[in-house]
Amino acid sequence: xxxxxxxxxxxxxxxxxxxxxxxxxxxxxxxxxxxxxxxxxxxxxxxxxxxxxxxxxxxxxxxxxxxxxxxxxxxxxxxxxxxxxxxxxxxxxxxxxxxxxxxxxxxxxxxxxxxxxxxxxxxxxxxxxxxxxxxxxxxxxxxxxxxxxxxxxxxxxxxxxxx
Amino acid sequence: xxxxxxxxxxxxxxxxxxxxxxxxxxxxxxxxxxxxxxxxxxxxxxxxxxxxxxxxxxxxxxxxxxxxxxxxxxxxxxxxxxxxxxxxxxxxxxxxxxxxxxxxxxxxxxxxxxxxxxxxxxxxxxxxxxxxxxxxxxxxxxxxxxxxxxxxxxxxxxxxxxxxxxxxxxxxxxxxxxxxxxxxxxxxxxxxxxxxxxx
Numbered sequence: 001x002x003x004x005x006x007x008x009x010x011x012x013x014x015x016x017x018x019x020x021x022x023x024x025x026x027x028x029x030x031x032x033x034x035x036x037x038x039x040x041x042x043x044x045x046x047x048x049x050x051x052x053x054x055x056x057x058x059x060x061x062x063x064x065x066x067x068x069x070x071x072x073x074x075x076x077x078x079x080x081x082x083x084x085x086x087x088x089x090x091x092x093x094x095x096x097x098x099x100x101x102x103x104x105x106x107x108x109x110x111x112x113x114x115x116x117x118x119x120x121x122x123x124x125x126x127x128x129x130x131x132x133x134x135x136x137x138x139x140x141x142x143x144x145x146x147x148x149x150x151x152x153x154x155x156x157x158x159x160x161x162x163x
Numbered sequence: 164x165x166x167x168x169x170x171x172x173x174x175x176x177x178x179x180x181x182x183x184x185x186x187x188x189x190x191x192x193x194x195x196x197x198x199x200x201x202x203x204x205x206x207x208x209x210x211x212x213x214x215x216x217x218x219x220x221x222x223x224x225x226x227x228x229x230x231x232x233x234x235x236x237x238x239x240x241x242x243x244x245x246x247x248x249x250x251x252x253x254x255x256x257x258x259x260x261x262x263x264x265x266x267x268x269x270x271x272x273x274x275x276x277x278x279x280x281x282x283x284x285x286x287x288x289x290x291x292x293x294x295x296x297x298x299x300x301x302x303x304x305x306x307x308x309x310x311x312x313x314x315x316x317x318x319x320x321x322x323x324x325x326x327x328x329x330x331x332x333x334x335x336x337x338x339x340x341x342x343x344x345x346x347x348x349x350x351x352x353x354x355x356x357x358x359x360x361x362x
Contacts, residue, residue: 007213007222008309009320025222025305028313048212048313056319062213065320098307099230099298110310139306141223156225156302 006031006046009062011070013043013077017147024141026094028111030067030118030134031142033091034074034127035149036083042146043078045070047094049110050117067117075125090127091151091163092118093142095134111135131163167350169209169323176356177325177349178207180287184280185327185340191279192272192329196256203328210324212316215308218324219244219341222305227266229273230298230307233281236290237352239344240311241280243273244304249336256334270299276329280340288355308341315343323349 006012006023014021021044023031035042045064052066064070079085095115115134122129131151133140138155142163145152154160182205193200208218216222227250231241245253253272254265274297285292300307315322325342344352 005222007216008305008312009213025216025303025307026309027302027306028310029305046213048309049317054318060320062211062320065212096306098300098302098310110313137300139302141303 006044006064008046008048009065011043011045011062011064011074011077013041013074013081014146015039015041015081019146021144021146022141023094023143026140026142027096027098028094028109028114030092030094030114031140032071032074032118033142033144033151034078034083034088035091035144035151036078036087037089037149038087039083040146040149041078041081041083042144042149043074044144045074047114047118050113067114067121071118071121071125071127075127088127089130089149090122091131092129093133093140093151093153093163096136096138096140098137098139133163167353169349173353174207174209174323176353177323178205180284180352181205181207181325181327181342183287184283184342185329187279187283188276188327188340189329192276192331195272195275196331198256198331198333201330201332203330206324206326206328208324209321211321212312215312215322215324216305219308219326219339220304222303224304225302226304226307227269227299227301228307229270229277230300230311231273231277232295233292234295235293236288237284237292237344237348239315239342239348241277241294242308242311242341242343243269243277243338244307244341245269245336245338247301249338252334252336256331256336266299266301270297273297276340280342288352311343315345319346322346
């Protein structure tokens, strides 16, 4: 098996059956998975922030950093390598709140704001979430096996579960 | 000033700031434990956000972390990270066989050294810095830091990490101390240092 780490803000797509995409140590970030069951093509983004409106845009920017731009970008990359839009399913994990004091006001609970933004961006593309494991105060690692489309989530001190 | 680029010279200054802060933290720690505390060479790096978890030990490594927010003159976060084994050793060094939660010992130690660190930062910039009460959490490095990084990297893809390794030699305990500042705070701190160096 060929494990590919999807770090913060990164985006990966694959159609190789030996690939496993892994988003390690998700806290407030969200690991979003799109998988095309018909063609066995999948991809993952590691979303860090909800909204790109204040971002410094440059050609080297990380494609998966903001929810509003990561989702169209992942979809486009999947279609580019042969996925068919109509058979794509979506699963998400992450969006936890590790510390209660991550500053007051708007900055508070970035995990929840990420979750809401991801759902809104998916709705815009008319995609429905098939399964999700979000919120709480535990970190998660999520994995996608390209060969089967199976998604696994693991937290510390817990068994790996299929999502 | 919004899009100021961090130069190598700036990093040297920030490294020195981290060094002085950690020096004070180490003195405080050494006084509580009555043991010698060593500081390894400080780490100052301008990193892209997808590299940070690897630099801090690996995204899936498990750590006990004590978190502080800092506000007022500077806005940012302090994170003290330690392995579970070392947390148990600190508990033993401080409380012996006394039955007490290692997390609360680690949190108190981190609170004292953060006070010393932030106090010296405040003196250096001749201003007031507030620090929140400590919060302890045990989890994967990636999940512990991502919300903090999200906040300091909301505009740019890069941030400066100011880190120091504190080592209590006799007990073979090492803890990693990280200061993450928001971009405006980094800029205003650097501006202040450049302005006084011209006087």
